[in-house]
Amino acid sequence: MLRYTLKLNINRMKKIALIGICSICLCFSSFSQVKLVVDYDSGPVSHGVVALGKALVKKGESVKLYSHSDPLEDAGIRVILVDPAAPNKGQKEIEKEGYSIENQKGEIHVKATDEIGAMYGLLAISDELRHGKGLADIKDQAVNPAMEYRIVKFNLPWSPYRDSEATRIHTKVCRDLNFWERFLDMMVENRLNVLSLWNNHPFPYMVRTENFPDASPFDQREMEEWQDFWHSLFRMAKDRGIQTFIVNWNIVVSPSFVEAYGGEEYNDLSEQVIQYTRESVATLIDEYPDLTGIGVTLADWMGTFDEKMTPEEREGWIEETFVQGMKDAERKVKFLHRSVLAGDPMAMREVLANAELEDPALVEIKFNWSHGHSTPKLAITHDYHSGELDQRFWDPIPEDYNIQWMIRNEDFFILRWGQPDFVREHLKENNHTYVNGYFIGSEGYIPALDYSHVPSPQKTWQYAFEKQWMFYKVWGRLLYDDGLPDHYFEDEITLRYGEGTGKGLLKAYKLASNVPMRLASFYRATWDYTLYAEGFLAPEPSNHEAFFDRSSPFISLEELVNHETLDPGLMSISDFVKSKLQENGVSEKMGPLDLADLAEIEAKEILELLGDLRRMESNYSGALQSELDDMETWAYLGLYFADKVRAGVAWEFHRQAENRVKKDEAISYLERCVGHWDEVIRLTKDRYRSVPHVSTEHYGEEFTTFSWEQFRPQVVRDLEIVKKSK
Numbered sequence: 206m207l208r209y210t211l212k213l214n215i216n217r218m219k220k221i222a223l224i225g226i227c228s229i230c231l232c233f234s235s236f237s238q239v240k241l242v243v244d245y246d247s248g249p250v251s252h253g254v255v256a257l258g259k260a261l262v263k264k265g266e267s268v269k270l271y272s273h274s275d276p277l278e279d280a281g282i283r284v285i286l287v288d289p290a291a292p293n294k295g296q297k298e299i300e301k302e303g304y305s306i307e308n309q310k311g312e313i314h315v316k317a318t319d320e321i322g323a324m325y326g327l328l329a330i331s332d333e334l335r336h337g338k339g340l341a342d343i344k345d346q347a348v349n350p351a352m353e354y355r356i357v358k359f360n361l362p363w364s365p366y367r368d369s370e371a372t373r374i375h376t377k378v379c380r381d382l383n384f385w386e387r388f389l390d391m392m393v394e395n396r397l398n399v400l401s402l403w404n405n406h407p408f409p410y411m412v413r414t415e416n417f418p419d420a421s422p423f424d425q426r427e428m429e430e431w432q433d434f435w436h437s438l439f440r441m442a443k444d445r446g447i448q449t450f451i452v453n454w455n456i457v458v459s460p461s462f463v464e465a466y467g468g469e470e471y472n473d474l475s476e477q478v479i480q481y482t483r484e485s486v487a488t489l490i491d492e493y494p495d496l497t498g499i500g501v502t503l504a505d506w507m508g509t510f511d512e513k514m515t516p517e518e519r520e521g522w523i524e525e526t527f528v529q530g531m532k533d534a535e536r537k538v539k540f541l542h543r544s545v546l547a548g549d550p551m552a553m554r555e556v557l558a559n560a561e562l563e564d565p566a567l568v569e570i571k572f573n574w575s576h577g578h579s580t581p582k583l584a585i586t587h588d589y590h591s592g593e594l595d596q597r598f599w600d601p602i603p604e605d606y607n608i609q610w611m612i613r614n615e616d617f618f619i620l621r622w623g624q625p626d627f628v629r630e631h632l633k634e635n636n637h638t639y640v641n642g643y644f645i646g647s648e649g650y651i652p653a654l655d656y657s658h659v660p661s662p663q664k665t666w667q668y669a670f671e672k673q674w675m676f677y678k679v680w681g682r683l684l685y686d687d688g689l690p691d692h693y694f695e696d697e698i699t700l701r702y703g704e705g706t707g708k709g710l711l712k713a714y715k716l717a718s719n720v721p722m723r724l725a726s727f728y729r730a731t732w733d734y735t736l737y738a739e740g741f742l743a744p745e746p747s748n749h750e751a752f753f754d755r756s757s758p759f760i761s762l763e764e765l766v767n768h769e770t771l772d773p774g775l776m777s778i779s780d781f782v783k784s785k786l787q788e789n790g791v792s793e794k795m796g797p798l799d800l801a802d803l804a805e806i807e808a809k810e811i812l813e814l815l816g817d818l819r820r821m822e823s824n825y826s827g828a829l830q831s832e833l834d835d836m837e838t839w840a841y842l843g844l845y846f847a848d849k850v851r852a853g854v855a856w857e858f859h860r861q862a863e864n865r866v867k868k869d870e871a872i873s874y875l876e877r878c879v880g881h882w883d884e885v886i887r888l889t890k891d892r893y894r895s896v897p898h899v900s901t902e903h904y905g906e907e908f909t910t911f912s913w914e915q916f917r918p919q920v921v922r923d924l925e926i927v928k929k930s931k
Contacts, residue, residue: 238269239340242277243284245270247320248444250284252393253327257282260334281340282313284327289318296347302398302446303349306330313343321446325396325685336696351632351687354567354609354642355680356399356450357392360651364404366454367649367733370897370909375653378668384653385438388670393445395681400442401450401500401541401644406457408485411435412492417481419465420458432492439495450541451489452500455507456482456522471506472513479525486530490538500541500567501527503548516549520556528560541567542606545587550597557605566606569644570598572635573771575733577612578622579725580772581631599639609642610635612680615900616721616738618650619657619893621835623675623711624718625694628683645680648733649899657896663831672831675714702829705821710832713814716807717839723804724846727797728760729771734900740911741845744900758901758908759919762875762927766853775800778850782857797854801847808843811836831892838888845881848874849923856927868927875924882920885913 239261245251258268271277287299299305304317304326315326325348333343360366362375378384392400408414409421410431421428442449456472458481463470468478486499501523508514514522523542531538540562542553557566571587573579588595599608612631614622652670666672678697682689695707702710721738730736734745737758744758766778776784776794784792815833852874859867890912898911907915 237266239266239281240271240277240279241268241282241284242271242273242275242280243282243323244272247323249320249324249446250327252445253324253331256331257327257334260331264334264339280312282315282330284315284323285317286320286323287316287318297349299347300349301353303347304329305345305347306343307345308343311341313340321398324393324446328394332693335700336693348686350396350685351636352640352642352684353607354399355397355684356401356609356642356644357397357677358401358403358611358613358644358646360646360648361402361404361407362651362653363410364406364459366403366405367899369899369902371649371899371902372651374656374897375651378653379651380434382434382437382441384668386441387668388652389441389445389447391670391674391677392447392681395677396685397677397681398446399448399450399497399642401452401646403452405454406459407451407453408489409459409461411451412485412488414481414484414488416484417462417466420462420481420485422459422461435493436495439493443495448497448539449495450498450500450539451496452502452541452543453527454502454505455519457506472508474514474522479522482526483530483533486527487533490531490534490536494536496538498539498541498567499527499531500543502543502545504545517552519548520552524556524559528556532561537563539564539567541569544568544570544598548588550588550595554603554605560605562605565604567609567642568598568603568606569609569611572610572612573725574731575613575615575648576725576730576736576738576771577610578614578616578627578722580722580774581627581634582772582774583635584729584771584773585731599637602639607641608637608639609644610640611644613733614645614647615649615733616725616736618647618737618739618898619896620717620739620838621673621675621714621832622718622721623679623694623714624722625679625683625689625691625711626715627718627722628679629687632683632687643680643684645677657893658831659892659894661892662827663834663892665826665828702826702832703821706818706829709814709818710836713811713818713833713836716811716814717836717843719807720804720839720843720846723800723843726772727770727775727777727800727850728765729769737898737900739842740898740913740916741842742901742911742916744904757916757919758904759916761919762849762853762856762923765849766857778853778857782854782861785858786861797850801850801854804843804850805847808840808847811840811843815840834888834892838885841881841884841888845878845885845920848877848881852878852923852927856930860930868930871927872924875927879917879920879924882913882917886917890914 241254243250243254245254261268271280297305299316299318299322301319302321302325304315304322306326306329307314307316315323317323317326330343362372362379365372413421413428423431439449456474456478458468458470458473458478460470462481466477468475490496490499503519507519531540540560542557560566572583574585574587583594586594588598652673653668655666655669655672658664658672670677678694691711695711698710699707724738725736728736730743736743741760742758743760743764768777770777774794776792776796778797781796815837818833852871855867855871855874858864859871893912895910895912895915897909901908901911
């Protein structure tokens with residue numbers, strides 16, 4: 206067995222962790238003590254020890270540390286690193302970042318093959334203590350990661366890909382290391398192990414290269430401040446067992462570069478830009494030893510739409526710049542090669558085969574394009590061509606890379622989400638031999654400043670990600686342990702809001718989170734702006750021929766009727782009506798009326814659950830009221846969706862068969878829709894501001910911000926159009 210050895214020259218961060226552990230022991234020396242045998246020259250292990258100490262203190266106990274070199278026979282907990290090549294006596298093999306917990310006659314052994322697995326084992330014990338168990342109640346268990354890479358996609362607000370007020374508003378918070386400490390702690394708690402940081406062009410904010418020093422706009426003092434920030438962030442992540450990646454878009458330089466050296470800011474194919482990019486990559490890697498990897502994306506400024514560059518030329522540019530820069534650096538790092546529609550899998554395979562990487566590359570593929578919170582069935586990707594999925598990314602099975610699904614969220618930025626059944630089904634459906642990870646995150650939403658919720662006793666959180674705690678917990682914990690049962694999430698809710706809340710609120714979360722996914726599955730969308738399910742908006746239609754009046758980004762009844770579905774198991778309104786009129790028999794697909802019935806049943810069940818929870822909410826935190834109001838908002842959005850679909854079916858029958866009864870039926874459903882929307886307004890107008898919204902601002906001043914109240918005229922307009930129709 207390999208064991209940690211105690212070292213005296215631990216760095217400052219580890220000293221801070223050790224001081225925290227000792228403080229727990231000293232402040233609560235009158236408590237019964239748990240003897241913990243662990244050598245703590247590791248940031249991740251120290252993090253796990255501190256978490257365990259805090260959990261013990263809450264139970265009236267404290268922790269006292271011992272080294273493996275201490276002659277101690279009656280330890281309470283021992284942390285043991287085992288040789289991954291050694292046999293494990295018929296027990297489950299412990300994989301990288303996995304752990305086992307064994308109760309050895311009253312002494313608990315936490316075994317792992319690496320320090321991150323040891324940390325997770327300690328955190329697992331902490332979880333059980335927080336959920337009410339004692340050390341004697343902890344049973345044997347073994348957990349290995351379901352996914353090797355559990356990645357957060359985080360867009361940076363400087364040099365942003367989506368430049369808008371919705372992005373710029375986060376700049377100050379994202380320069381604050383206190384924010385990042387909280388965010389990284391959340392990631393560890395939820396077993397998310399990679400932070401990927403994305404913007405157009407990160408290099409001027411991080412390095413000054415030898416041959417292009419004026420590419421950065423900052424003076425020496427400003428550059429040192431930026432570099433201190435990055436060094437601190439990467440070290441904080443590493444001390445928590447979190448990998449870090451910096452992701453650049455592609456052929457981009459800074460305005461300062463153009464001013465100093467000439468050329469174009471975007472899509473400049475000159476040798477000068479190639480040299481600058483290659484030098485920036487190598488300098489970045491050498492400047493930041495705690496940075497895990499670097500990434501690049503195709504398309505956008507590589508001639509995507511006018512085909513100035515062939516797929517082979519795009520990959521050739523990446524090989525000359527990023528791959529060569531990695532080779533020029535003094536150390537090896539991991540490589541993230543984003544896959545998008547401008548690429549070609551065969552050209553990419555050749556580049557990665559020649560890259561001389563120590564670890565297989567990461568190849569991110571968007572699952573159902575920008576709307577991954579839809580159906581767990583893979584219908585489209587960003588490599589979508591002519592209605593076919595490009596199987597060459599995974600057939601034949603790659604040797605030099607693995608695929609990570611990108612589950613993008615451009616569909617809910619304000620209301621809370623958390624659906625563990627969806628994540629479980631997604632993993633079951635899409636966990637192939639060539640897949641070893643998932644990304645979760647947005648392009649148009651940064652989870653930093655919570656600028657939507659008005660100050661009130663309800664708002665007990667500081668940052669946006671803290672409000673969306675269930676989103677990160679559901680994704681992170683299940684990507685690590687796909688066998689984690691519902692009672693874990695119920696217990697987490699109970700810890701927040703008290704006895705009696707866990708089961709009901711988790712059920713409400715599941716049903717409420719189905720609402721945006723039902724719309725995203727029924728209303729096929731592609732890139733970011735083609736759907737914002739939370740607002741019932743399609744700012745940029747993906748099928749322009751199916752759209753009529755686009756004076757508003759709101760999805761009109763006409764658009765809903767004529768739009769195709771994303772989920773291949775669903776039937777669109779127009780196809781459903783055509784099939785019924787032509788008497789084409791029974792379809793294996795779910796029809797829109799059945800979908801509407803399901804949405805209504807679930808929405809009404811949410812309201813019933815909330816009635817029970819509201820009767821007890823006065824005893825608990827104001828944040829519970831905010832959670833319940835979000836669930837109720839989703840319920841009325843679900844009822845709106847159900848009745849709008851029914852209205853669409855009735856109106857299409859009227860138009861195709863001139864059935865006056867069906868027109869009256871459509872009017873009745875649309876009148877109910879107005880009532881449902883008014884309930885949404887009631888639940889949101891005093892809690893949420895009209896907020897900057899990245900996808901609607903180009904519609905003009907009227908739509909630079911979003912609120913549900915401002916779209917009421919469009920809801921009424923559907924009713925007026927049907928009333929006036931022949």
